[in-house]
Amino acid sequence: MNSNRIQLTKEKAFFLVPEKxxxxxxxxxxxxxxxxxxxxxxxxLFGYTAGSFRVLCSQFRSDPNIKDRFFKDVERGPQSxxxxxxxxxxxxxxxxxxxxxxxxxxxxAEKGYQLSVNALSxxxxxxxxxxxPRRRDEDRPETLKPHQAATADVRLLNLAPxxxxxxAAGLFLFVPLLLKTELMEIIEKVRLPGSSMxxxxxxxxxxxxxxxxGKERTSHVMEMIFDPGIALFAGLNVVPKRSFLAEYSNRVDxxxxxxxxxxxxxxxxxxxxxxxxxxxxxxxxxxTNTSVEPLEKHYITNRSRSQKAVLSFLARDxxxxxxxxxxxxVTKEQRAGEILHxxxxxxxxxxxxxxxxxxxxxxTTYTIMNKLNELGINxxxxxxxxxxxxSEIFGAPASSWQRIKLPALTRRYQTPRIMEKMVTIKDxxxxxxxxxxxxxxxxxxxxxxxxxxxxxxxxxxxxxxxxTIIENGIAEAINFFHLEALTSMVGLKVxxxxxxxxxxxxxxxxxxxxxxxxxxxxxxxxFFRKIxxxxxxxxxxxxxxxxxxxxxxxxxxxxxxxxxxxRVQVPWLENKYLSFAFD
Numbered sequence: 001m002n003s004n005r006i007q008l009t010k011e012k013a014f015f016l017v018p019e020k021x022x023x024x025x026x027x028x029x030x031x032x033x034x035x036x037x038x039x040x041x042x043x044x045l046f047g048y049t050a051g052s053f054r055v056l057c058s059q060f061r062s063d064p065n066i067k068d069r070f071f072k073d074v075e076r077g078p079q080s081x082x083x084x085x086x087x088x089x090x091x092x093x094x095x096x097x098x099x100x101x102x103x104x105x106x107x108x109a110e111k112g113y114q115l116s117v118n119a120l121s122x123x124x125x126x127x128x129x130x131x132x133p134r135r136r137d138e139d140r141p142e143t144l145k146p147h148q149a150a151t152a153d154v155r156l157l158n159l160a161p162x163x164x165x166x167x168a169a170g171l172f173l174f175v176p177l178l179l180k181t182e183l184m185e186i187i188e189k190v191r192l193p194g195s196s197m198x199x200x201x202x203x204x205x206x207x208x209x210x211x212x213x214g215k216e217r218t219s220h221v222m223e224m225i226f227d228p229g230i231a232l233f234a235g236l237n238v239v240p241k242r243s244f245l246a247e248y249s250n251r252v253d254x255x256x257x258x259x260x261x262x263x264x265x266x267x268x269x270x271x272x273x274x275x276x277x278x279x280x281x282x283x284x285x286x287x288t289n290t291s292v293e294p295l296e297k298h299y300i301t302n303r304s305r306s307q308k309a310v311l312s313f314l315a316r317d318x319x320x321x322x323x324x325x326x327x328x329x330v331t332k333e334q335r336a337g338e339i340l341h342x343x344x345x346x347x348x349x350x351x352x353x354x355x356x357x358x359x360x361x362x363x364t365t366y367t368i369m370n371k372l373n374e375l376g377i378n379x380x381x382x383x384x385x386x387x388x389x390x391s392e393i394f395g396a397p398a399s400s401w402q403r404i405k406l407p408a409l410t411r412r413y414q415t416p417r418i419m420e421k422m423v424t425i426k427d428x429x430x431x432x433x434x435x436x437x438x439x440x441x442x443x444x445x446x447x448x449x450x451x452x453x454x455x456x457x458x459x460x461x462x463x464x465x466x467x468t469i470i471e472n473g474i475a476e477a478i479n480f481f482h483l484e485a486l487t488s489m490v491g492l493k494v495x496x497x498x499x500x501x502x503x504x505x506x507x508x509x510x511x512x513x514x515x516x517x518x519x520x521x522x523x524x525x526x527f528f529r530k531i532x533x534x535x536x537x538x539x540x541x542x543x544x545x546x547x548x549x550x551x552x553x554x555x556x557x558x559x560x561x562x563x564x565x566x567r568v569q570v571p572w573l574e575n576k577y578l579s580f581a582f583d
Contacts, residue, residue: 015027016045025056026070028042028043028045028046028053029056031045031046032053039053039057084115084122088127090111091120091123091124092127094107095124098132098135101117101120103141104120105117147226149225149239150238152231152238152239152240152241153197153237154198154199154202154237156237157235157237158237159576160540163537163538163539163540164228164537165536165538166228166230166232166535166538167229167535168209168227168229168535169547169549170528170532170533170549171209171213171230172547172580173532173563173580174507175578177507177511179568179570180271181264181267181270182267182270183204183264183267183503184204186263186267187201187260188201189263190260190263191256192204192252192256193248193252198240198244201235201572202234202235202236202572204500205233205234205235205572206234207248208500208507209230209234210230210245211501211504212504212508212528212532213230213528214528225239226238235572249496250493254329254495257498258327260499261502264502265349266349268324271510273322273506273509273510274320275317275324276317276319276320277319277355278358279315279316279324279354279357279358280318280466280467281313281314282314282316282360282363282471283312283313283314283338283362283363284311284312284474285301285310285311285312286309286310286311286312287307287309288307288308288309295309296308296331296332310329310495311329311332312327312328312498313326313327313328313338313341314473315342316469318469320509321469321473321509321521322506322509323473323474323501324502325502326498326499326501327341328494329494329495335364336364336368337364337368339364339372340368343357343377353376353377356379356463357379357380358380358466360381360382361381361383364381365427367427369451370428373430378450378451380450380460380463380464382446382448382464383434383447383448385444385445389447390444390445393419396419400419401419403415403417404416404418404457415439416437416438416439417438417439418435418438419436420433420436421434425449433450434447434448434449435447437461448461472523473505476525480524480525480528505524508524508527511527515560516557516561518557519557531554531558535550536548543576543577544576544579545570545573546580547578547580548581548582548583549581549582555583558582563580564580564581566579
């Protein structure tokens with residue numbers, strides 16, 4: 001058989017050695033039924049077994065639609081475009097008016113014709129029309145468009161007698177603090193960038209206003225651009241647009257950010273916020289959505305993954321419950337030593353090192369902790385749990401443990417057991433105090449390391465538990481002050497935004513002290529919602545600007561704090577006096 005196939009011509013091979021299965025079935029059945037070749041020979045010729053070929057013949061005899069199996073008529077498509085043809089002339093006339101496919105689609109829809117952009121593109125291509133070049137606004141058809149706001153320009157600020165309503169009247173309550181802290185003078189000393197249209201002080205007041213209102217400056221500012229109250233607070237005719245606000249901080253030198261933070265710390269001291277002695281420390285990675293910038297990858301806790309991010313070091317003053325220090329753009333190489341950088345910065349500002357630093361096990365290394373000890377800085381940290389360390393802890397005799405009582409009344413686990421001892425750790429030159437705590441509500445033991453040898457274990461454990469408040473402060477910076485709103489930008493932008501966040505947080509902290517103890521521990525988000533989220537009417541007279549607040553249940557706290565008696569002169573508003581009135 002193989003020899004016969006070798007001798008086949010190309011033409012015969014097409015019929016006797018078919019490549020497709022359906023073709024092979026057809027030729028084999030034709031050889032059997034038409035050429036009357038014996039079944040056994042046909043099966044051998046076309047590569048079937050005798051049994052399988054008999055089954056094929058049986059199926060052929062019993063199938064009434066056998067023709068459709070081998071030969072099926074292909075229905076031809078429509079010879080005309082049923083949707084395009086009726087509107088062809090109309091589309092041509094519209095295109096001659098310089099309308100785009102989207103404009104034409106809208107015109108057709110108004111006349112009751114529904115045609116896709118793709119169908120219109122095909123029709124225009126069939127008629128020989130090329131794509132339209134990019135058009136200017138005046139070349140486009142008249143449609144409903146957003147109202148265009150004026151350009152921000154301090155020279156166009158109108159302080160002639162008139163009045164207006166605003167949804168951001170609560171902003172003006174911060175003006176006395178702006179004057180008291182001399183923030184505008186600080187901005188001028190730092191020499192932040194500005195222009196004749198938008199001076200640096202006006203730009204910062206705008207950014208600060210959006211922080212105090214809890215708005216993301218890049219995505220939500222356009223909703224507020226026509227609010228005259230925000231513009232007046234900033235000392236401008238209108239609120240600057242998103243493009244300016246998004247670009248402004250890129251013009252700020254990073255060294256000016258640190259100078260701004262230093263001068264702001266001095267200002268806080270001058271108004272009564274005394275520098276503390278104990279600080280909680282932590283890192284926060286601000287994720288970025290860029291593949292262009294040369295940023296390092298850091299672990300993002302809320303996303304449970306590593307990605308490009310700007311690493312920020314934060315310090316919280318425990319005494320004032322205030323984020324007082326922030327440095328964005330810390331590299332992995334700088335990460336472990338950033339705590340020393342903060343300690344040195346604090347000494348330069350206040351004349352002495354911090355007395356106590358509290359941080360977790362990931363913040364720095366034992367070598368850096370040894371340097372802190374040599375500088376006389378007390379610290380409390382966690383020790384990482386290794387298998388060997390856990391086996392030593394669980395293998396300790398029962399007599400090594402003692403039960404203590406923690407003072408917090410609301411704590412669920414008030415009587416944990418502890419084990420104290422002095423241990424030696426690699427890269428830490430002296431023995432260090434280790435406190436192991438169990439029965440504290442965690443599956444694994446908590447292991448504290450500290451160089452404070454005389455303080456009681458109860459005091460140290462309670463102090464470390466307070467460190468979780470810095471995590472609340474970071475959450476507040478993200479949720480209300482929108483620290484992560486600029487996640488598509490580079491570190492410089494996040495760095496400046498971080499300074500604005502620290503300043504805004506300081507204003508809320510000062511306000512909470514002025515208004516009363518009811519809001520001493522209140523988050524900025526709740527504080528804003530209850531007190532400062534106030535609409536009102538602003539009336540500008542010859543020498544006075546009066547802000548009349550709408551009635552609200554919590555206005556009594558503002559009255560009790562003496563805001564009704566406030567009358568301050570505002571330099572950036574032509575030295576007019578600002579006063580407040582309540583319904």
